[in-house]
Amino acid sequence: MGILFRYEYTFTRDRMWRKTRSLNKGSNCVGVDPNRNWGYRWGGEGASPRPCTEIYMGTTPFSESETRAVKDFIMKRMSQRDQNRHIKVWVSCRPAAKEF
Numbered sequence: 782m783g784i785l786f787r788y789e790y791t792f793t794r795d796r797m798w799r800k801t802r803s804l805n806k807g808s809n810c811v812g813v814d815p816n817r818n819w820g821y822r823w824g825g826e827g828a829s830p831r832p833c834t835e836i837y838m839g840t841t842p843f844s845e846s847e848t849r850a851v852k853d854f855i856m857k858r859m860s861q862r863d864q865n866r867h868i869k870v871w872v873s874c875r876p877a878a879k880e881f
Contacts, residue, residue, distance in 0.1 A: 801845050805832040813839040818848045 791798045800812025810833035817828040820842035824830070828838035843849045858868055 808832040813837050813845050815845055815847050818845050
């Protein structure tokens with residue numbers, strides 16, 4: 782399903798949807814919070830092991846295709862021994878709503 786499906790879902794059904802759209806085995810609840818699906822301090826404070834919460838961390842670190850793809854991209858770049866190992870990131874901070 783991936784990010785394009787989640788993008789479409791937020792525009793047609795739930796604008797504030799923050800989780801992936803993957804199915805959770807043994808649960809009727811859908812998705813994992815990709816912000817809590819990273820390996821560093823996985824499952825720590827602010828994450829939940831319950832699939833129906835907005836802050837569900839997933840079954841394992843990098844269990845989601847989205848976080849796994851970013852990890853694989855970074856690890857591939859870091860293993861290179863030339864100029865291509867550098868990664869530049871542009872971050873744009875914006876509020877979730879139009880009004881403050």
